[in-house]
Amino acid sequence: MPTELEAVAAEAAGCTRCRLHQSRTQVVFGQGDPHADLMFVGEAPGFHEDRQGIPFVGPSGQLLNRLLEGIGLRRQDVYICNVVKSRPPQNRDPQPDEIAACRPWLDAQIRLVDPKVVVTLGNFAAKTLLETTTGITRLRGQTYPFQGRVLLPTYHPAAALHAQGRRTAGPSPLEAMEGDFRVLAELLAAQAPVEQDRPTEQLGLF
Ligand code: URA
Secondary structure: OOOHHHHHHHHHOOOOOOHHHHOOOOOOOEEEOOOOOEEEEEOOOOHHHHHHOOOOOOHHHHHHHHHHHHOOOOHHHOEEEEOOOOOOHHHOOOOHHHHHHHHHHHHHHHHHHOOOEEEEEOHHHHHHHHOOOOOHHHHOOOOEEEOOEEEEEEOOHHHHHHHOOOOOOOOOHHHHHHHHHHHHHHHHHHHOOOOOOOOHHHHOOO
């Protein structure tokens, strides 16, 4: 019996709710632990993701892997998906009607994976989930309540890669992301049940 998430993924694989189905190679639904405490939501599949059917496998994905490793996590510990499940042609921005058409898939993923913490990568994911027009530069640097969870917005890895080698007045986007991942590690530690030594009285030994 497929799980509900697998059944939704199978249904999404044939999705024709927006024009992107005409140009995609395949739907890129999501990957990772179906019960992860931590979910990443990116923008849309790029060239490599469209070919392989897996989110964040290109250069952005390699940076995401490095950032995860930096806080002691592996890809298989988390769940990774995108706002839009089909690659926009030439990696153009997803259009509002495409984001709206794809939204039920994302909502199902959030409901079924049921993460404690959602990290949005870049402008589109943050704006979509926080239902705001405010851009990522102003949104990041704090957490937001989101459907009984915690949402942490950070830059898109592609933005950090793009800015590499350029001079910036403050911290570079990569440095900002590294800082956000340190906050993420603290958030996850705060969510995790702590194994404590209980006094023997409480163990009922007396
Ligand atoms: N950029 C994204 O937003 N998502 C991917 O899966 C790959 C690149």
